[in-house]
Amino acid sequence: MSSYLTLARDARVEIEVKHSRFLCTLRRVPSEAEARALVAALRKEHWDARHHCSAFVLGPDAAVQRSSDDGEPAGTAGAPMLEVLREAGVSDVVAVVTRWFGGTLLGAGGLVRAYGDTVRLAVESAGTLRRDLVTEFEVSLDHGSAGRVENELRARGLVVLASAYGDRVTLLVGSTTPASVAPLVAEVTGGEATAEQVGERWVDAG
Template sequence: MAPDHYLVPARDAEATIEVKGSRFLGWVRRVDSEDEARAYVAVARREFFDARHHCSAFVIGPDGSLQRSNDDGEPSGTAGAPMLEVLVRREVRDVVAVVTRWFGGTLLGAGGLVRAYSETTAAALDAAGVLRRERRVVVTVEVAHAEAGKVENELRARGAEVVGVEYEADAVRLRVAAWPDAVVSLREQVAALTRGAGEIVAGDSVWMP
């Protein structure tokens, strides 16, 4: 079943930790595609060219179906995979995490690397916060000019989210973002407010904060 909501980063954020002289700088960014995620990794490589590693992980899609990670030269499974695990465990989607490491001269071992990359990613996520996105159906409500103000005010008063109003020569069209299971109720409300004269057409699903 397709999800009706999911979490995304609320803002771009960074976090830094140091472990035995090595410095780890973590980025978290909101992305909409794999290309966009990889572009942020490329930015890290250009901006911090003096660092040895730029490890990454990203999760894309409302259901988190696209997941990738990269150790970028660290021992296999010690960087990208634990970063990805943090993103998946936090249930954050449409997100890329990049952790840049400057080697401090002391080997951290596999366990130390896993902890460092996990903690840096988690700290960056904490700094970013999360925003809930919800699936809505955009419904067009068509009413006469004389009734448009009353209908719009009543719908807003009942909690409907009116996202657009178009004034045409023959009618006024209100665009309402409704919960999928509330379309029938909205249809009944419009019918009652317009004595059956108002028309309502359910359109595409959209994701809204």
């Protein structure tokens, strides 16, 4: 697993079906604890709503998947919400649909459509972006050449993750093609700097 999709931005979308209001709050979250915290916060914020159904997918491999019908008939809310997230191929995402009952029963099919459609519209509103697993390298430079080298590394496709200033400038750079980093750093610095591999991390690729 070297990349996966997540949300480009958070979204909130509301629809009305036979006088029932369905409000989907869609957020990017890094953990199950934060997903559950959002459900709790929305339950408190919208205390007058009857249901706060939820679904979330977490991890680069989408290994954690949970859903809750929160009092709706089994399988009519959380499951269709989760299916929409799966179809979109997104992870590190939680969807919460808050429902205010409008007085008309929708039936199982109507509920499935309403909950699924609300999440689908929210995903469309949020858009997606790719996250890449990059290998991290440290590059130590003198102050005089640091700015030029940083610009050239960016122009050649490296991600500059951080920079630290001391006696020398240390750049933390990342790449999805680690074998290319050492020769590239040698080339743009005229052989004056080397790249030391220090780890891995996930970064937003756009």
